[in-house]
Amino acid sequence: MTAIDLPKVICVARARIPTTQGPDIFLHLYSNNKDNKEHLAIVFGEDIRSRSLFQKRSPYETQQDRMIRGAYIGKLYPGRTIADRDDRLNLELKFDPVSGELIYDPATTWDGQHNDTLVRIHSECYTGENAWSARCDCGEQFDRAGKLIACDHEPETGIKGGDGHGVIVYLRQEGRGIGLGEKLKAYNLQDLGADTVQANVLLNHPVDARDFSIGKSILLDLGINNVRLLTNNPDKIEQVEHEHLIKCVERVPMVPIHWQNENEGIDSKEIEGYLRTKIERMGHLLQKPLNLHTHQEQL
Numbered sequence: 001m002t003a004i005d006l007p008k009v010i011c012v013a014r015a016r017i018p019t020t021q022g023p024d025i026f027l028h029l030y031s032n033n034k035d036n037k038e039h040l041a042i043v044f045g046e047d048i049r050s051r052s053l054f055q056k057r058s059p060y061e062t063q064q065d066r067m068i069r070g071a072y073i074g075k076l077y078p079g080r081t082i083a084d085r086d087d088r089l090n091l092e093l094k095f096d097p098v099s100g101e102l103i104y105d106p107a108t109t110w111d112g113q114h115n116d117t118l119v120r121i122h123s124e125c126y127t128g129e130n131a132w133s134a135r136c137d138c139g140e141q142f143d144r145a146g147k148l149i150a151c152d153h154e155p156e157t158g159i160k161g162g163d164g165h166g167v168i169v170y171l172r173q174e175g176r177g178i179g180l181g182e183k184l185k186a187y188n189l190q191d192l193g194a195d196t197v198q199a200n201v202l203l204n205h206p207v208d209a210r211d212f213s214i215g216k217s218i219l220l221d222l223g224i225n226n227v228r229l230l231t232n233n234p235d236k237i238e239q240v241e242h243e244h245l246i247k248c249v250e251r252v253p254m255v256p257i258h259w260q261n262e263n264e265g266i267d268s269k270e271i272e273g274y275l276r277t278k279i280e281r282m283g284h285l286l287q288k289p290l291n292l293h294t295h296q297e298q299l
Helices: 063-069 126-130 138-150 180-191 196-202 213-221 234-240 269-282
Strands: 009-017 025-032 039-044 116-123 166-171 226-230 247-252
Touching: 009 039, 009 063, 009 213, 025 213, 039 138, 039 213, 116 138, 116 234, 116 247, 126 138, 126 180, 138 166, 138 226, 166 213, 180 196, 196 269, 213 234, 226 234, 234 247
Parallel strands: 116 166, 116 226, 226 247
Antiparallel strands: 009 025, 025 039, 039 166
């Protein structure tokens, strides 16, 4: 298989986002030829560059146009006029004169072929990320992925972080791909006694309808080939790999915070049942003395 087999993605815009708890990130918005959703890449490291964003698209494109869409090197500042060169930092990008493609230079661009890059492939979860849900650990995993990418290592676990380099690919596939409305119906079925797997099936949906092919295309567009994948899901490891192009060189576990410190993280009967089902029914790589094989999601 080659990149031709994957969806085509184009980075439409990129912008620096100052964060409340860590370094600046660069938010990348992508279009694609597979669905009409706006998928995202949250990039740690100014030098991790989207090839489609930085490519010179026409002879009529101005340096101002490039800066506005985010195809600039270094930092923007009032009065700056050139996107491809930052005079203050003495950095400059080079491009193929025929194709307009970015020419790789280790002085300006992250080496994703030789460096192992910490990556989280994260599917949208409105309830866990925005509504303080204690039914799942999605919001906790999203926050922790950012902290791990930003740090050199995590003192509590000894996990090697990204030291400021890494990517969270944020895919708009709510509810393991069934959408928010169906997900809320599944929650009601769970309150009636079903587990998260049974609820999807009762609604005539697959257990997991997610597709990670767009995520792979985004990683390749960012020049990422060797991935340290933040996940507990063995299926995600297999789906993220792409022969000769993307290799998962390490699985970095996402152990629930409450399992490490009972005074922190999410503590609820719903989350225990949810994690139990992931272990028993979906084969997630977690170890914890839960009350397994109880055939019920709520204790």
